[in-house]
Amino acid sequence: MIEKWSYSDSVESREIVSLEDKYGHFIDGSFVSPKSKKYFDSISPSTEELLSQVSFGGEADVDNAVSSAREGFKTWQKVKPVERSKYLFKIARLIQERSREFAVLESMDGGKPIKESRDVDLPQVSANFFYFAGWADKLDISWGTDKLKPYGVAGQIIPWNFPLLMLAWKVAPALATGNSVVLKPAETTPLTALLFAEICAEAGLPDGVFNLVTGNGETGAFIVNHEDIDKIAFTGSTGVGKQIQSTLAGTGKGLTLELGGKAANIVYEDASIDQAVEGVVNGIFFNQGHVCCAGSRLLIQESIENEFIEKLERRMQQLRVGNPLDKNTDIGAINSKQQLNKITELVESGINDGGSIYQTECELPGNGFWFKPTLFTNVQPAYRIAREEIFGPVLTTITFRTPEEAVEIANNTEYGLSAGIWSEKGSKVLWTADNLDAGVIWSNTFNKFDPSSPFGGYKESGFGREGGRHGLLSYLKEEK
């Protein structure tokens, strides 16, 4: 595509990041070599270059981390609540001071555009620590009782789509409520978590309160199965979530799950169309669609379908795919080869099933993992692309005629994480919200997050909430 005026490269420098060749686990306040004696590669999905080698967490490493967390919990219990606050406020400040470094590293390790890691992820990360810091000394008024106590040692397993932000969503409330933590970041995105561990040491957080074990699914299983963990918090696929729930049956351990989604973004004919197009685009293409609450199903009222799709395709064509470190990039790399294969397979199934596909014209870089922004129309609700979570930059369109039909189609899924509603009629927005089985509903907006706003799903999208006053209950239980 020949442009009359094209943007020159504006690449953020990598110099601010200094990576070690190898990283240990962070246990009992310092970095230690893995007892497993094994390391694995962490690569950049946009260039496939090796960034660093991180430790593999075997059973002995997990055991080491949990013992440290158990002692850490005892230490943490003796720390006055207001002092817990101060540690978390300090961590928030330190992250803020190094946010550019974190943002660049996040984009290198995970593939997301620097524009997003800089403007969305990092501000939310420090805001989360700041917000939860302020709960530590007022848990007694949070739910009208002083009988709420921390679980003890919390095992936390987080995904690769918002590595540092998912860490903040887990660690901040856990520590604020008095728990200690063993955290396992995703296999493909361990680096910002390791930098975070450095911050904890710098903040003087007592040894054992925060522990980090890197690894893969096996490592996660060791954590879930460990006897001396009191609570598991997991964000990831519904498949694995179900396994964890099954494993924990009968153990008495606390559990919260934040799983997949297939959110409906409902556009009524009386929406402000241009803003709805913007919202739909943001809903599915933000973060390459690697978002559990992504608006991956466009439910469009038939009367405006043609006008809307035309505007949507035109808008999609403006999305810039490329180097995550270029400040003008909108769509970065797909996180891994594995994920790219999954997206490709599902898109092929959509074509075979009979859907019409539109993909934007763009040049994809030679190496790395990439996928063009994709739109399917003429889709039937039974197609796999209308039912399964793709977790990529692929939007599926389904039409409806009445509000009841919209709600019925929207709810016709085992998922229930989020939904979007676009209409200028307030009463219809509220009626629709009342009738949707989803834990987070955005009207005339999408993908808005705040530490004070509870997030979590209905049905097979998981249970428990993160964020806000309700998010505290994920880490506190009532003593008898």
Place this chain on the structure above:
Amino acid sequence: MSEVRKTYKMFVGNSFVRSESGRTYSLEQKNEVIELPQASKKDVRDAVSSAKKGYSSWSSLTPYNRAQILYRLSEMVEGRKASYVQILKESGISTSTAKKDIDKAIEVLIWYSGITDKWEQLSGNLNPVAGSYFNISHQEPLGVSFIFPRDNLSLNSLLLSILPPLSVGCSVISLSREAGILAIMLAEDVHNSDMPSGALNILTGDYEVILGDVSKHVEIKGIGVNSVFNNDDYTIIQSNGSESVKRVFKFNESMNLLSLTPYLETKTVWHPKGK
């Protein structure tokens, strides 16, 4: 080394000012007598004018932003802990009592900065009305508030008096006599912080001079009075305040959610739910 200065000024609209009347009052310290400004009626009017602007700026910040400013203030006070202790000692307080007081004051500042972006989650709520309506009650700050703290030599006590209105977004004018120097020291830290001009104003002197004006000033929306305030004078405030249905109340210096409620107005909004 002492940081006691001979010239103390009130804090209005982010500046340090003398009383426009030129009048002062005296405070006997251990080693010297300090002159502080005696606030006049005109000073009150100027303070209210600043506090109105301050309310507009302060309340339009996000709660997160207000929380950050207050937290930063706690760090600044902690950084000057030795100076605050010194001031209390000069006024005759024992070292250990002074240290305890400042430590407690810092904890109180941290508590209130952390409630700033949370109180609405505790005091606001959805109402389960019988009908197809979305009905929500939420609170808005009163506006300009005038506070009469207990005026004992305690930073903790002073903060418990002025932080509740500040953290919900009101602007504050506070009057101290015995605790005048302490209040001005706090004003110095506020001056160096990112708190918008006029959000917090500190006046000093005897309250009798300005009682009538304060209680009649229509643009002061709320008057908070300490729990040991003179009863007759409290009656005057209430009686004058009735002319404009002013919110007048006594506060208890407790660090809890209820400390915030006098400074809030509840707004309830109904919206039908239907296709």
Place this chain on the structure above:
Amino acid sequence: MVQDFQISERVKLSWSDTAELVGSSSVDEVGLRERVASLATRSIKRDSKLQALNMIVSMCDLTTLEGQDTDGKVSQMVAKAIRPDPNDSSVPSVAAVCVYPGLVETAKKETSGSEVLVASVSSYFPSGQAPLESKIHDTKYAISNGADEIDIVINRKAFLEGDYRRVFDEISALKEVCGEVHLKTILEVGELGTFDNIRKASMIAMSAGSDFIKTSTGKISAGASREACCIMAKAALDYRKLTGAIIGIKVAGGIKDSKDAIRYLVLIKEEIGEEWLDSTYFRFGASSLLNDVLRQIKKLKTGAYQDSYYFPRG
């Protein structure tokens, strides 16, 4: 609703078709502001920046609309318009100069032989508070003196009273007077109150025959904004889909500096397309903007900032 028209025809709509467009005009304020803010994060550097700066110069309507304007003042401005940087002939001329009707004759004389057009305000600019006959007379006078373009103001009195028909009819009448002369219609977005109203006013102005829609008179403190420009641009895009006609956009009043001006270009490019990135369809109403652009061009070319006295007064 409306038939398909050929792209070459300049199309006016009937009032009833216009009323439908006006009635369905709705803009979500929060969403619109976010989109505009997001576009402002584009980082325009080096070659793309130089190209943008040159485009901006070529899109400027160098303007003077003061009670104290004289023939001498206008002559100086025209000289600058034709050759903005006397030391660099690669810098293009501006698109037009914009003056009050009484200065059109001088402007026309001075611009003769160059590509620079002469635009005149009329219709009792800036308030528009006068009967239609006066506005027609004002416009005829400017045209008889040789104006190439006419910048009128919409009747805000009628608009805010809800009398959209009158707003429409006045613009139609003035376009009739203009004939082939280009008509730019100023919406005065700072007085319209809501984003919905900006979209409504845009639809009325385009449907009634305007060749350009313009944000502001520059005479009130609330001038152009990228939000207003975005709303007008989207309206123009929709209008083009409907009728085939490309209506131009002019932003005026308060465009502070090159950085801001470049953000407008980014907005136009990404929101409605590169076709509009030409002085035929996009203009900046500017006075002090031009010097900042020249400074930035010089800096990119030489690596050093220049002081303002290097560039002639205009």
